[in-house]
Amino acid sequence: MGSEEQGSDLESADIVVVPGYEDPQLPLPEEYLKVLRDAAERNARVVAICTGVFALAACGILKGKTATTHWRHTEQLQQMYPEIDVLQNRLFVEDGAILTSAGGGAGIDACLHVVQSDFGSTVADGVAKDVVFSAVRGANEPQYTDVPAPDRDSLRATREWVIDNIGSPITVQRMADHSLLSRRTFNRRFARELGMPPMRWVALQRVLHARRLLETSDWSVERIAGEAGFGTAANFRTLFRREVGVTPTAYRTSPITSHIQGGKS
Numbered sequence: 001m002g003s004e005e006q007g008s009d010l011e012s013a014d015i016v017v018v019p020g021y022e023d024p025q026l027p028l029p030e031e032y033l034k035v036l037r038d039a040a041e042r043n044a045r046v047v048a049i050c051t052g053v054f055a056l057a058a059c060g061i062l063k064g065k066t067a068t069t070h071w072r073h074t075e076q077l078q079q080m081y082p083e084i085d086v087l088q089n090r091l092f093v094e095d096g097a098i099l100t101s102a103g104g105g106a107g108i109d110a111c112l113h114v115v116q117s118d119f120g121s122t123v124a125d126g127v128a129k130d131v132v133f134s135a136v137r138g139a140n141e142p143q144y145t146d147v148p149a150p151d152r153d154s155l156r157a158t159r160e161w162v163i164d165n166i167g168s169p170i171t172v173q174r175m176a177d178h179s180l181l182s183r184r185t186f187n188r189r190f191a192r193e194l195g196m197p198p199m200r201w202v203a204l205q206r207v208l209h210a211r212r213l214l215e216t217s218d219w220s221v222e223r224i225a226g227e228a229g230f231g232t233a234a235n236f237r238t239l240f241r242r243e244v245g246v247t248p249t250a251y252r253t254s255p256i257t258s259h260i261q262g263g264k265s
Contacts, residue, residue, distance in 0.1 A: 010035050013044060015114065020050030020104070024073060025080075045097045045116065049107035055099045057081040067100040068093045121211040149231035155179060155186075155193055162202060166209050167229045172198050206230060207243045214252045221248050 010016070016039045039046050040061040040190035049057050053069040054077065056062050065083040069077050070089065078086040087093050092101035092110040101110035116124035158179045162170055176197055190198045210228040213219055219227070225236035240248050 011038065013039065015045045015047065015175060016110075018048045018052035018055050019259065020052050020070075020107075021055075022051075024054035024076065025052040028055055028058055035262055040098070043097050045099065045114065047107075048098075048100045048108055049110065050101065050103050053077060054080075056100065061098065062100075064096040065098060066093050067095065067098070068102060069100060070103045098174070120215045121208060121255060122215050125212070155190060159201075163209075166202075166205055167227050170199075170202050170229065203239060204243065207240060210236065210240060210248065210252070211244070214248055222249065 016036065018036070023079070036046060036056060036059045040059075046056065046061070048067075048069075050070045051073055053062070053067050054073075056067070057077065057080070062081065063083045064085075066087055067077070068074065068087045068090040071089060074086050074088045076083065089108045091103070092099060092113065094113070099110050099114065101107045112128055114125050115127050158175050161178055164177065172187065173183055175190075176183045179186050181189065187198065190201070194201055206228045210224050213224045213227060217224075221236065222233045225231065225233045228236070230236035230239060237247055240251070244251060246254070
Protein backbone atom coordinates (compact mmCIF):
# COMPACT_ATOMS: atom_id res chain seq x y z
CA MET A 1 0.00 0.00 0.00
CA GLY A 2 1.40 3.40 -0.99
CA SER A 3 1.91 6.25 1.48
CA GLU A 4 -0.89 8.25 -0.17
CA GLU A 5 -3.32 5.37 0.39
CA GLN A 6 -2.17 5.00 3.99
CA GLY A 7 -2.71 8.70 4.61
CA SER A 8 -6.24 8.45 3.26
CA ASP A 9 -6.99 5.53 5.60
CA LEU A 10 -5.63 7.38 8.60
CA GLU A 11 -7.68 10.47 7.82
CA SER A 12 -10.94 8.50 7.87
CA ALA A 13 -10.21 5.73 10.40
CA ASP A 14 -12.83 5.27 13.13
CA ILE A 15 -10.25 3.58 15.39
CA VAL A 16 -6.55 4.38 15.61
CA VAL A 17 -4.38 1.96 17.60
CA VAL A 18 -0.97 3.09 18.83
CA PRO A 19 1.39 0.24 19.80
CA GLY A 20 4.03 0.51 22.47
CA TYR A 21 7.60 1.43 21.56
CA GLU A 22 10.93 0.91 23.26
CA ASP A 23 11.93 4.42 24.36
CA PRO A 24 8.96 6.50 25.54
CA GLN A 25 11.15 9.61 25.69
CA LEU A 26 11.99 9.32 22.01
CA PRO A 27 10.70 12.38 20.08
CA LEU A 28 8.13 11.41 17.47
CA PRO A 29 7.80 12.90 13.98
CA GLU A 30 5.30 15.75 13.83
CA GLU A 31 3.40 13.99 11.04
CA TYR A 32 2.65 11.09 13.44
CA LEU A 33 1.48 13.43 16.18
CA LYS A 34 -0.75 15.28 13.71
CA VAL A 35 -2.48 12.01 12.80
CA LEU A 36 -3.38 11.52 16.47
CA ARG A 37 -4.56 15.11 16.91
CA ASP A 38 -6.73 14.86 13.80
CA ALA A 39 -8.21 11.55 15.03
CA ALA A 40 -9.08 13.13 18.39
CA GLU A 41 -10.61 16.19 16.71
CA ARG A 42 -12.99 14.04 14.64
CA ASN A 43 -13.79 12.00 17.80
CA ALA A 44 -12.35 8.75 16.47
CA ARG A 45 -11.54 6.18 19.11
CA VAL A 46 -7.83 6.19 19.93
CA VAL A 47 -6.35 3.14 21.66
CA ALA A 48 -2.83 3.25 23.10
CA ILE A 49 -1.14 0.04 24.19
CA CYS A 50 1.56 0.17 26.86
CA THR A 51 4.07 2.97 26.11
CA GLY A 52 1.95 4.09 23.16
CA VAL A 53 0.32 6.39 25.71
CA PHE A 54 3.42 8.61 25.53
CA ALA A 55 2.62 9.38 21.89
CA LEU A 56 -0.88 10.48 22.91
CA ALA A 57 0.58 12.61 25.67
CA ALA A 58 3.16 14.18 23.35
CA CYS A 59 0.52 15.34 20.89
CA GLY A 60 -1.53 16.93 23.68
CA ILE A 61 -4.76 14.96 23.45
CA LEU A 62 -4.46 13.59 27.01
CA LYS A 63 -4.35 16.98 28.71
CA GLY A 64 -6.83 16.98 31.58
CA LYS A 65 -7.72 13.32 31.03
CA THR A 66 -7.11 10.09 32.92
CA ALA A 67 -4.78 7.43 31.51
CA THR A 68 -2.61 4.48 32.44
CA THR A 69 0.35 2.55 31.11
CA HIS A 70 2.60 -0.34 32.11
CA TRP A 71 3.45 -0.11 35.80
CA ARG A 72 7.14 0.40 34.97
CA HIS A 73 6.31 3.70 33.25
CA THR A 74 3.47 5.25 35.26
CA GLU A 75 5.75 7.47 37.36
CA GLN A 76 7.69 8.57 34.30
CA LEU A 77 4.45 9.44 32.50
CA GLN A 78 3.23 11.50 35.46
CA GLN A 79 6.54 13.33 35.76
CA MET A 80 6.76 14.16 32.06
CA TYR A 81 3.10 15.13 31.74
CA PRO A 82 1.75 16.41 35.09
CA GLU A 83 -1.44 17.62 33.37
CA ILE A 84 -2.52 13.97 32.95
CA ASP A 85 -4.25 12.07 35.77
CA VAL A 86 -2.21 8.86 35.66
CA LEU A 87 -3.93 5.89 37.29
CA GLN A 88 -1.57 3.23 38.55
CA ASN A 89 -2.10 -0.53 38.54
CA ARG A 90 -5.05 -0.50 36.11
CA LEU A 91 -5.47 -2.82 33.12
CA PHE A 92 -6.89 -0.07 30.97
CA VAL A 93 -8.58 3.31 31.31
CA GLU A 94 -11.30 4.71 29.06
CA ASP A 95 -11.78 8.48 29.06
CA GLY A 96 -14.22 9.50 26.38
CA ALA A 97 -12.98 8.20 23.02
CA ILE A 98 -9.44 7.60 24.32
CA LEU A 99 -8.46 4.23 25.76
CA THR A 100 -5.04 3.56 27.28
CA SER A 101 -3.79 0.21 28.53
CA ALA A 102 -0.93 -1.43 30.38
CA GLY A 103 1.28 -4.12 28.78
CA GLY A 104 0.64 -6.36 25.79
CA GLY A 105 -1.84 -8.63 27.59
CA ALA A 106 -3.83 -5.66 28.82
CA GLY A 107 -3.82 -4.38 25.24
CA ILE A 108 -5.78 -7.48 24.24
CA ASP A 109 -8.23 -6.78 27.08
CA ALA A 110 -8.59 -3.20 25.83
CA CYS A 111 -9.25 -4.31 22.25
CA LEU A 112 -11.80 -6.89 23.43
CA HIS A 113 -13.46 -4.10 25.41
CA VAL A 114 -13.77 -2.11 22.18
CA VAL A 115 -15.37 -5.11 20.45
CA GLN A 116 -17.73 -5.61 23.39
CA SER A 117 -18.70 -1.92 23.41
CA ASP A 118 -19.40 -1.83 19.68
CA PHE A 119 -20.81 -5.30 19.02
CA GLY A 120 -21.89 -6.75 22.37
CA SER A 121 -20.68 -9.41 24.80
CA THR A 122 -21.59 -12.37 22.58
CA VAL A 123 -19.40 -11.17 19.71
CA ALA A 124 -16.56 -10.30 22.12
CA ASP A 125 -16.76 -13.84 23.55
CA GLY A 126 -16.35 -15.24 20.04
CA VAL A 127 -13.36 -13.03 19.30
CA ALA A 128 -11.72 -14.00 22.61
CA LYS A 129 -12.22 -17.66 21.75
CA ASP A 130 -10.73 -17.18 18.27
CA VAL A 131 -7.57 -15.65 19.68
CA VAL A 132 -7.46 -18.20 22.54
CA PHE A 133 -7.91 -15.54 25.21
CA SER A 134 -10.12 -15.38 28.28
CA ALA A 135 -13.20 -13.18 28.25
CA VAL A 136 -12.42 -9.48 28.58
CA ARG A 137 -11.39 -8.42 32.07
CA GLY A 138 -12.78 -5.23 33.53
CA ALA A 139 -10.87 -1.95 33.40
CA ASN A 140 -10.69 -1.76 37.20
CA GLU A 141 -8.80 -5.03 37.60
CA PRO A 142 -5.17 -4.57 38.68
CA GLN A 143 -2.14 -5.16 36.46
CA TYR A 144 -0.51 -7.08 39.28
CA THR A 145 -0.89 -8.05 42.93
CA ASP A 146 1.81 -7.46 45.50
CA VAL A 147 1.57 -11.02 46.86
CA PRO A 148 2.38 -13.65 44.21
CA ALA A 149 -0.16 -16.43 43.86
CA PRO A 150 1.21 -19.97 44.02
CA ASP A 151 -1.02 -21.01 41.13
CA ARG A 152 -3.31 -18.64 39.19
CA ASP A 153 -5.48 -21.59 38.21
CA SER A 154 -5.83 -23.01 41.72
CA LEU A 155 -9.43 -21.78 41.96
CA ARG A 156 -10.33 -22.35 38.30
CA ALA A 157 -12.58 -25.32 39.08
CA THR A 158 -14.57 -23.26 41.58
CA ARG A 159 -14.89 -20.35 39.18
CA GLU A 160 -16.14 -22.71 36.47
CA TRP A 161 -18.60 -24.21 38.96
CA VAL A 162 -19.95 -20.73 39.75
CA ILE A 163 -20.42 -19.93 36.05
CA ASP A 164 -22.18 -23.28 35.47
CA ASN A 165 -24.51 -22.51 38.40
CA ILE A 166 -24.81 -18.74 37.99
CA GLY A 167 -28.59 -18.83 38.41
CA SER A 168 -28.33 -20.46 41.83
CA PRO A 169 -27.74 -18.74 45.18
CA ILE A 170 -23.97 -18.34 45.44
CA THR A 171 -22.26 -17.42 48.69
CA VAL A 172 -18.65 -17.16 49.77
CA GLN A 173 -19.19 -20.16 52.02
CA ARG A 174 -20.50 -22.30 49.15
CA MET A 175 -17.47 -21.34 47.04
CA ALA A 176 -15.11 -22.03 49.94
CA ASP A 177 -16.72 -25.44 50.51
CA HIS A 178 -16.37 -26.26 46.81
CA SER A 179 -12.68 -25.31 46.98
CA LEU A 180 -12.17 -27.40 50.13
CA LEU A 181 -10.79 -24.31 51.86
CA SER A 182 -11.77 -22.41 54.95
CA ARG A 183 -13.77 -19.25 54.26
CA ARG A 184 -10.89 -17.04 55.41
CA THR A 185 -8.29 -18.82 53.26
CA PHE A 186 -10.63 -18.83 50.27
CA ASN A 187 -11.27 -15.07 50.55
CA ARG A 188 -7.56 -14.33 50.76
CA ARG A 189 -6.59 -16.62 47.89
CA PHE A 190 -9.43 -15.44 45.64
CA ALA A 191 -8.52 -11.78 46.10
CA ARG A 192 -4.89 -12.61 45.44
CA GLU A 193 -5.66 -14.45 42.20
CA LEU A 194 -8.46 -12.28 40.79
CA GLY A 195 -7.71 -8.89 42.30
CA MET A 196 -11.21 -8.49 43.76
CA PRO A 197 -13.48 -10.00 46.46
CA PRO A 198 -15.35 -13.20 45.51
CA MET A 199 -18.87 -11.72 45.53
CA ARG A 200 -17.76 -8.78 43.40
CA TRP A 201 -16.55 -11.26 40.80
CA VAL A 202 -19.81 -13.21 41.04
CA ALA A 203 -21.81 -10.01 40.46
CA LEU A 204 -19.78 -9.26 37.33
CA GLN A 205 -20.36 -12.80 36.02
CA ARG A 206 -24.11 -12.37 36.58
CA VAL A 207 -24.08 -9.09 34.67
CA LEU A 208 -22.09 -10.64 31.82
CA HIS A 209 -24.52 -13.58 31.61
CA ALA A 210 -27.47 -11.16 31.62
CA ARG A 211 -25.90 -9.12 28.81
CA ARG A 212 -25.61 -12.21 26.66
CA LEU A 213 -29.26 -13.10 27.29
CA LEU A 214 -30.41 -9.56 26.52
CA GLU A 215 -28.45 -9.69 23.27
CA THR A 216 -29.52 -13.14 22.10
CA SER A 217 -32.98 -13.88 23.55
CA ASP A 218 -36.42 -12.33 23.83
CA TRP A 219 -36.80 -13.38 27.46
CA SER A 220 -38.48 -10.99 29.85
CA VAL A 221 -36.43 -8.98 32.33
CA GLU A 222 -37.97 -11.06 35.12
CA ARG A 223 -36.89 -14.34 33.51
CA ILE A 224 -33.36 -13.09 32.87
CA ALA A 225 -33.14 -11.87 36.46
CA GLY A 226 -33.87 -15.40 37.67
CA GLU A 227 -31.64 -17.11 35.11
CA ALA A 228 -28.66 -14.90 36.00
CA GLY A 229 -29.18 -15.28 39.74
CA PHE A 230 -30.25 -11.73 40.60
CA GLY A 231 -33.34 -12.94 42.44
CA THR A 232 -35.77 -10.12 41.67
CA ALA A 233 -36.21 -7.93 38.61
CA ALA A 234 -35.75 -4.84 40.80
CA ASN A 235 -32.40 -6.09 42.07
CA PHE A 236 -31.39 -6.98 38.51
CA ARG A 237 -32.24 -3.49 37.22
CA THR A 238 -30.33 -1.79 40.04
CA LEU A 239 -27.15 -3.86 39.72
CA PHE A 240 -27.19 -3.91 35.92
CA ARG A 241 -27.51 -0.14 35.71
CA ARG A 242 -24.72 0.31 38.25
CA GLU A 243 -22.32 -1.85 36.23
CA VAL A 244 -23.35 -1.12 32.63
CA GLY A 245 -24.67 2.42 32.96
CA VAL A 246 -28.12 1.76 31.46
CA THR A 247 -31.18 -0.29 32.39
CA PRO A 248 -31.63 -3.80 30.96
CA THR A 249 -34.44 -2.54 28.72
CA ALA A 250 -32.32 0.33 27.40
CA TYR A 251 -29.45 -2.08 26.75
CA ARG A 252 -31.73 -4.44 24.83
CA THR A 253 -33.07 -1.65 22.61
CA SER A 254 -29.63 -0.12 21.98
CA PRO A 255 -28.42 -0.13 18.35
CA ILE A 256 -25.74 -2.72 19.13
CA THR A 257 -28.11 -5.27 20.67
CA SER A 258 -30.81 -4.59 18.07
CA HIS A 259 -28.23 -5.25 15.33
CA ILE A 260 -27.23 -8.58 16.91
CA GLN A 261 -30.87 -9.67 17.25
CA GLY A 262 -31.64 -8.51 13.72
CA GLY A 263 -28.79 -10.58 12.37
CA LYS A 264 -30.34 -13.69 13.94
CA SER A 265 -33.70 -13.28 12.24
